[in-house]
Amino acid sequence: MSNKKILVLPGDGIGNEVMAEVLNIIDWLSKTRSMSFDMSERLVGGTAYDKEGDSISDSTMQEALDSDAVLFGAVGGPQWDNVERNKRPEAALLRLRKELDLFANLRPAVVLDALSESSSLKLDLVKGLDILIVRELTSGVYFGQPRGISKISDTESKAIDTQVYTTSEIERVSRVAFELAKLRRNKVSSAEKSNVMETGLFWRNIVTDLHKNEYASVELEHILADNCAMQLVRYPKQFDVILTDNLFGDLLSDTAAMLTGSLGMLPSASLGPVKANGTRAAMYEPVHGSAPDIAGQSKANPLAMIMSFAMMLKYSFDMEEDSKLIEKAVQNVLLKGLRTADIKDGADKIISTKEMGVAVIEELKVLSGN
């Protein structure tokens, strides 16, 4: 029995629809596989702004800090476009990342057999692809000071962003990458621009030292970030874990994502520091947004959300077997040709969000004999 504390934040738009399917799966798991979670659910994003006056209230934030893991749907929508910046739906996401100190963003790019035809690359390049991007998420050029736009003269202005990294910021995210590589194919590719950037050279040196001192058994290669982008579309299977900074990670993870086909299939995890009780702050969310264009129509693909929950079982709760069971159920549903509209191809049967959730549970029943 487990009594891990999960905070559920469905958010806006399709966030609610895809989260409902995960909650059904959690319900099924707790009834059939003797696991019990302490679940609580709160408002976040535009819905929270409408009802509570802010996109995330202080008490919800406190609840997130007190939880073992946060399961997040998606936030945003055109109706909140004119809300002041610090109360906009996306501000909730930034606050969660900042206060939980979620410094390591994990984005798997896995091509499932049933969907290998959906990739923009040739089948033999992506069939069986399984790579993991570990992106530094709380520092670098998106946060460095000074930043801003200022006037130089009557006719000239300038804009500044600053890329800053410290030793400990690089070491902590690198440790996550090396540790995860040990559980996979034991290889880390560290991507930076050491040829033209001081922070790139610094990054390379810190990773090299850490590798020598603590992770010599893991294969390490250094790769320039631009070459990494090229290699991702030339021969992606050469990679296992790609470790990179905030800016390059933003670009490389989206590139890798497209190798897999659809936004509706992409889960993610963001990990923070290990807490006093030995657990790690963590948040799990699909990569996609609130999709206002299809919200409320039961058209959304819930699989990214469902696989984000599978990542939670694996990375936060050490429940590898249950995590794999969910992944297998998802694969089998797809192999049967069941598809939501975003991943349809040719003769496949198009089903709704709800029907996809039910199909995954039916498959879980078959796989587990329950």
Ligand code: NAD
């Ligand atoms: P989006 O990811 O919401 O949608 C992009 C396109 O992909 C849309 O056509 C949408 O219908 C489709 N799509 C997305 N998820 C899908 C799913 N699960 N199943 C089927 N189709 C899916 O991105 P956007 O349109 O640029 O942004 C919409 C809103 O979401 C904005 O307010 C944006 O700020 C917000 N957003 C939030 C997050 C987040 O909460 N983490 C991430 C990205 C965007």
